[in-house]
Amino acid sequence: MTVPTIKLNDGREIPQLGFGVFQIEAGRTAETVKAALDVGYRHIDTAQMYGNEEGVGQAIADSGIPRDELFVTTKLNNDGHGRSEAVRRLDQSLTRLGLDHVDLYLIHWPRPGEDRYVETWQGFEDARDAGKARSIGVSNFQIPHLEQLAAQTSTVPAVNQIEFHPQLVQRELSEYHREHGIATEAWSPIGQGKGLLDAPELAELAQRHGRSAAQVVLRWHIQLGNIVFPKSGNPDRIRENYEIFDFTLSDADIAAIEKLHTGARLGPDPDTFG
Ligand code: NAD
Numbered sequence: 001m002t003v004p005t006i007k008l009n010d011g012r013e014i015p016q017l018g019f020g021v022f023q024i025e026a027g028r029t030a031e032t033v034k035a036a037l038d039v040g041y042r043h044i045d046t047a048q049m050y051g052n053e054e055g056v057g058q059a060i061a062d063s064g065i066p067r068d069e070l071f072v073t074t075k076l077n078n079d080g081h082g083r084s085e086a087v088r089r090l091d092q093s094l095t096r097l098g099l100d101h102v103d104l105y106l107i108h109w110p111r112p113g114e115d116r117y118v119e120t121w122q123g124f125e126d127a128r129d130a131g132k133a134r135s136i137g138v139s140n141f142q143i144p145h146l147e148q149l150a151a152q153t154s155t156v157p158a159v160n161q162i163e164f165h166p167q168l169v170q171r172e173l174s175e176y177h178r179e180h181g182i183a184t185e186a187w188s189p190i191g192q193g194k195g196l197l198d199a200p201e202l203a204e205l206a207q208r209h210g211r212s213a214a215q216v217v218l219r220w221h222i223q224l225g226n227i228v229f230p231k232s233g234n235p236d237r238i239r240e241n242y243e244i245f246d247f248t249l250s251d252a253d254i255a256a257i258e259k260l261h262t263g264a265r266l267g268p269d270p271d272t273f274g
Contacts, residue, residue, distance in 0.1 A: 009181040018043030018229035029055025035061045036233045045229040047075035057098035075108035078274040081116040086123030105133035105179040109274040110145045118152045140270040161185035166260040189228040219244045
């Protein structure tokens with residue numbers, strides 16, 4: 001089975017499904033990423049903050065998979081804002097990953113209180129121009145932060161990685177992304193598992209499609225055009241989360257899922273965090 005790709009605004013392609021490694025212990029990361037690569041995942045989403053880039057690099061090196069068949073994302077840590085510091089931190093990530101470039105480098109959080117994300121973004125442009133990051137993007141940016149980048153820099157982020165699941169359907173940001181050519185990456189796509197996946201509405205859909213609730217929710221993201229990278233440390237679930245390309249939700253199914261929207265965040269508020 002082939003995972004579809006999404007074309008980014010810089011012409012590059014990203015697999016629409018990847019594997020996230022947030023909260024996977026450093027000592028277990030290599031074996032967990034290996035399990036994901038064995039299933040067929042070719043897109044890995046890590047971050048300096050996760051403390052497990054070495055494990056990701058180890059799994060990649062051990063796999064023997066050609067580098068150009070893999071898509072690797074990392075993210076700048078919150079204490080690394082600033083033009084030259086952002087590049088220096090990427091150099092450190094590349095050493096830990098054992099790679100000479102990442103496919104995507106993201107500003108993890110905008111930190112509007114510190115308000116250095118514009119100069120940080122200029123560092124990201126430098127990193128891209130130096131070939132250290134093929135594509136550059138942001139994470140947890142709100143519309144005013146994206147507008148600030150548009151007004152003061154010349155690169156539109158390739159992606160914005162935001163919290164997005166059935167309880168937080170990010171309609172306004174998605175619409176802004178569509179209008180400006182920014183791809184939407186959905187973090188915590190299955191709402192971190194707990195709570196959300198027990199909703200009776202999802203159980204009904206899961207039963208009707210002969211799938212799990214997690215597969216139904218991941219399929220919903222795919223049909224919205226979102227890029228997702230669910231996390232699991234369990235090989236059976238890693239496989240389950242990959243098997244979402246052989247069924248289709250109807251418009252009515254999608255509407256039923258979106259009725260779960262409450263607007264409540266699982267993670268921090270991007271306007272104040274970091
Ligand atoms: P997620 O929505 O992917 O949920 C993961 C949890 O759901 C697992 O720990 C497990 O408990 C459960 N789960 C996984 N598969 C399941 C299945 N098939 N059935 C039942 N339960 C299942 O949450 P996440 O890890 O927070 O988000 C995914 C990825 O997004 C992260 O690993 C990371 O790469 C990224 N992320 C980014 C940010 C950011 O600020 N940019 C923040 C959080 C996460």
